[in-house]
Amino acid sequence: MPAAEESYGVNKVVDNICQLSPDLLTEACQHILTYLQGQTRGVDSAEISDRFQRAGVRLDHEALQNVIRFLMLTFRSAGKSVLSGDELVSRLEEGSNKWPKASLRVLHRLWSEHGASVRAQQEVQAVLSIGQLVDMQWKLGMAVSSDTCRSLNSPYVSLLLKIAEPSGHICHRSFEMTVPQFQNFHKQFKEMAAVMETV
Known part of the structure; x- marks a missing residue:
């Protein structure tokens, strides 16, 4: 994928994330982090979608899936690269200049709290990567x-x-x-x- 198209795709996902209040972003990230820590068997996108709709955020199915995939990939990548909260925020800002500060604070706080558990679970999953x-x-x-x-x-x-x-x-x-x-x-x-x- 050319860099311009990739940048457009990231900016589009970030635009959708910008529609989320800090509390709503926290809830969505907690679903994903709970899964990445091995505490649930999957990410229930229908539940996240229902919560967004109740809060008045309207995202079509594809946009919602892109937000979930982006956040999951962001946390997985941060775990594999052993990033700190500050390093995670720096990488996100390098990828897009559209990030609101409130969203970056949420991601920084959640990664600082849960990053070590995600990394530990990734090590276990590397050994046992089956459904x-x-x-x-x-x-x-x-x-x-x-x-x-x-x-x-x-x-x-x-x-x-x-x-x-x-x-x-x-x-x-x-x-x-x-x-x-x-x-x-x-x-x-x-x-x-x-x-x-x-x-």
Whole structure:
């Protein structure tokens, strides 16, 4: 991406952040920092969006996602570079001259309070960079047409997995199994649970 386009993109995100009061920016950053410290399984952008709307801040979905990504990337980068609060603010000011002082004070304070915890969690995640299972739902159905079932009107199990990826995004994966496949899957889960209890 050319420097002019990158600068325009950063300035656009900063313009959107400028719409946030210090309290609203603090809340959004705390969601992100809580995730980066390993205390939650992801950043719930719908919750942040609802909070913004209740406060009268109207950002479309893409703009909100860009703000969240920018803040997350800023904190992750500060953690990897072992930046102090002052160094973080200096880098932000180098990237855009549109930052309001109140926003920079919020980011400085939050990073000074939580930066060490974020760095510690990054070291742990570097070792264990796999997704985490957040939720699993299943339902039993009857096959009307299928590539894997030999005959129609045979039962199947539909699984929906909710997974928190290392990036922080929560994704959904779904698949279907025959009843014998599901029974084997269940047996393997029970065996894993038994092994984990001994650890």
